[in-house]
Amino acid sequence: MDFTIYLEEAAQVSIAFVIGAAIGIEREFRSKPAGFRTMIFICVGSCLYTILSKESNTISPDRIASNIVTGVGFIGAGVIFKEGITVNGLTTAALIWITAALGMSIGYHNYPLAFVVSSMVVVALFVLEPVQQFINKVHKVKDYKIRANDTELIFKEEMEAYFKQKGITFRCMKMIKENNEAVYTYRIGAPKFDYDIVNNYLLQHRSVVSFDM
Incomplete structure (x- = not known):
């Protein structure tokens, strides 16, 4: 039995864990419905499903990927709520969607893309917040x-x-x-x-x- 395969897969889900945690920290800090652990579960779960889809000889990987997107869509819809005439939770729903995509990219060994997109998400969450506040003040x-x-x-x-x-x-x-x-x-x-x-x-x-x- 070749244990190197299992070690590689363990490394993949570990990377998914770290990326999900990095995104979830920001949501947890802002007390959003989908926080630290939720983002970890979404990223690791998407990565795991992608790994399993590649190992299956009877199920098309495309079907697994589409079902991941569908399932994540239900989770994202659950964090969107209407308060008065204001809709809240759209940013969290978008983060759930992109976190699942990051987990899938890690499952497909596309580490450079996962790293670049993760960096973009972190920059958008932390660095660009003052820019958004400035825009809100102006208009x-x-x-x-x-x-x-x-x-x-x-x-x-x-x-x-x-x-x-x-x-x-x-x-x-x-x-x-x-x-x-x-x-x-x-x-x-x-x-x-x-x-x-x-x-x-x-x-x-x-x-x-x-x-x-």
Whole structure:
């Protein structure tokens, strides 16, 4: 029995362990749903399935790879959730997807590609965060979902007149009627990113039933 094969495969899953851990540390630090251990399991599991698919004489490796992608898609969908009108978890879902791809590349002995892509992921997670924060500061808008008991558009006209007076940029994205209430979705950009003037107006207005952003 040639034990060198098993040693090589053990080295492969060990590398997958390290790469999954490196990506998972960042998610764990930010208290995301898929954290340290989850990313390790995804990377090692994808690597293991890929190794087993190469050793099988009855199952096409392409079918194993496609099933890995499908299974990872279900895991990624589980970490995406909607809070108000904001969708969270997309970055974590994308990381789950690429972590599985890294595990598969290690299973296929493509170490240079796995190293390059892993470096890109780490740079995007740690180094490029200040760049993203700068972009958010330069161009920052918020989506508001406003529920009002006025269905005759009087509130809408008053609110938009107030926004124009305060120099607030806005765009009405959606307007519907639910249970005798008007529900508006606005994309709003406040001067100097001071959204307190928007929030205070909505809190004090007699027609506003509720709002979230």
